[in-house]
Amino acid sequence: MPNLGTLDLASGVGGKIEKDNVLSAVDKYEKYHVCYGGQEEERKSNYTDMVNKYYDLVTSFYEYGWGESFHFAPRWKGESLKESIKRHEHFLALQLGLKPRQKVLDVGCGIGGPLREIARFSSTSVTGLNNNEYQISRGKALNRMAGLDQTCDFVKADFMKMPFPDNSFDAVYAIEATCHAPDAVGCYKEIYRVLKPGQCFAAYEWCMTDGYDPNNEEHQQIKAEIELGNGLPDIRRTHQCLEALKQAGFEIVWEKDLALDSPVPWYLPMDTSHFSLSSFRLTSVGRFFTRNMVKALETLGVAPKGSQRVQAFLEKAAEGLVAGGKKEIFTSMFFFLARKPDLPTQ
Template sequence: MSAIIIQAPIPDPARAGPMMTAKDRSSTSSTQSSNTLFDADAQLDHTAHKPWKHFGFRRQHLDQDSKISVEERSASDKRSKTFWKSFRYLSNLTPKQVDDYMASYAIYDLDWADEPAMIAALGTDYKQKVGDSLRAYYGVINHLCALGSVEKMYIPPLMNKRVSVLDNQLLYEESVARDLGLAPGDRVLDIGCGRGRVAAHMAKYTGAHITGINIDPNQLAQARAWNVQQGLSNTFVERDQNDLPLPFADASFDAFYQIQAFSLCQDLPAMFREVYRVLKPGARFSFLDWVRLPAYDETNPEHAALMRRVKPLIGAVGTPTPAGLEKALTDAGFQVTRSDNASIDGLQAPLIDKVDVYFRALRQFVLALVHLRVLPKHFKTLINRLCLDGQAFVQMDRMRLISTSYRILAVKPDVSTAAAPVSNETSR
């Protein structure tokens, strides 16, 4: 596994202690936690969590600036094994699986906000049709993503310019744990849990128990197998997030997070009300997702053309705005404590570009093998679709028309305590 170089002081093993208590965590506000994300020392000084034990952390003096060499710390280790496992799976797809996957992209030309268009394209049972399309889509795309550094199927916020996509994922996930104030034994809800890799990292990092929901049985089977392999006790439930109410009792969870899953949610106000219901009073809420930013003008032909190209790439049906999300959360009863773009300078483009360059290079390799008849012909179809319009995504991000790294933090008020001060940093 290749190492990455990060500027930071050498952690002192003598400082390593037990995991932070709930009291320790709750004393750090979400604003303080988020502000430290851009400090290299704070990013790597996870001695309280003993990262060298869980993630292969190794120390090495490199120069007088106290640089250290840090191995990739992903909960999903042995990347080559994951790559070849997904490669074999994709090689054995049936013609129907390939056809269903390609047909599933039709839903991304639609928008939840335009129900007449939904009905015209899919019929009155469009909700069921979207669910079927999502199963066909994610049953293949999760394996395509696993051929690269986006096995978790999300491009993270840019948290540190000097490190890989994988470590930016980990840095963001650890910031979520801090923002939520997670402690050992906490029950946490994760909607859109995918292959369970984020849940595994969150559980290892905090000692919390994660309950994940996902629509795709293929991903859930992988999540459960990985959970057992890692010695964790997380729970995974097969469920379409649009099938409300959620299958949990009132006040069941201590915290909630979702990462780029609500772009597929049909009714966000109803979803927020459900999340509010299943959270305990005082519980915190973390949201990272796709939004349409104020600079986007739907009457601008260039903007509209880019949007048509990017929505299928990132798998978005809805096009929410920050203001609309905040209002829906407030109407559901939440107190919004932070609303901003989690990426440095508000740009994901450097990470999007890394992923796009990698997959375009992989595409040339795959096409050559298809030409030589080493791989089945359907690989050409899959890789061409996957690599389509990556630069349109980069362009929209740089134009600040959209983002998939928009973060909102909120809390379900605890009537037994005084309300916390609101610190909105909203980008509108």
């Protein structure tokens, strides 16, 4: 499906939030974050409200600029952004060893771009778990258009309290989603619970790397910009994710920061010094065009008041992501494959 047009973007800002309430939602969302005086504990204790507001506000911007799969990918020279995203999703399916007719869970599925690609690639049935009503309604419409509404579905729920019985799924994956969890151990324990014994969980996590210095003010600012622009309570270190997996009961099969070997930097599409026709909307010229269109549409009353503010904090997020990537203090693709041990034999 083609990306949304500018009018689709304008009409979608705010998701399920009433248009007259978008500006106040932006105010409340921003106040959760360090840049506006917010505290980490407040973000963690109110993560459901914060993350829901975030995705109501930004989903149409994401789909407009990025397509249906809201994630980054390592990229080969000569490979397009869309090709790299598909390959990144296929890699996950291959690492999980997915087989036809298996039941798979996508934790934090967005509007289901990866869900649809992985379901088609592996001939599996994929359930997308998401706590945002607007994204689920959008995902269901896209499933119908793709002819996948009989094999793939969505469940609205919090991934800290999943509404599934124990040992329900043959495989579980998460793509840049469980970084929204206020407690990694609690989130991974829920994934462990619903996964069948002997089966695997694979994920791409957003993490601060070992190069991050919590006492460095520039590093702190970059981290705060990423948290603000991406609805994150806190960004964990890579070793904290691994320790959380072990505490949840998983055996770690292997792990690696896939950003380290990417011939084309993962953050390149957002780097304003780079120009690309294939991802024009992400370039500095494309952003300038979008910024002014959103301003005009908000002035005319087509886009709700607050739309420009959303555009602004997303641009600030892009700056933080590029800076974090260039300094190698942040990665968007810390990969791990973890296994739930088999049940003990009697």
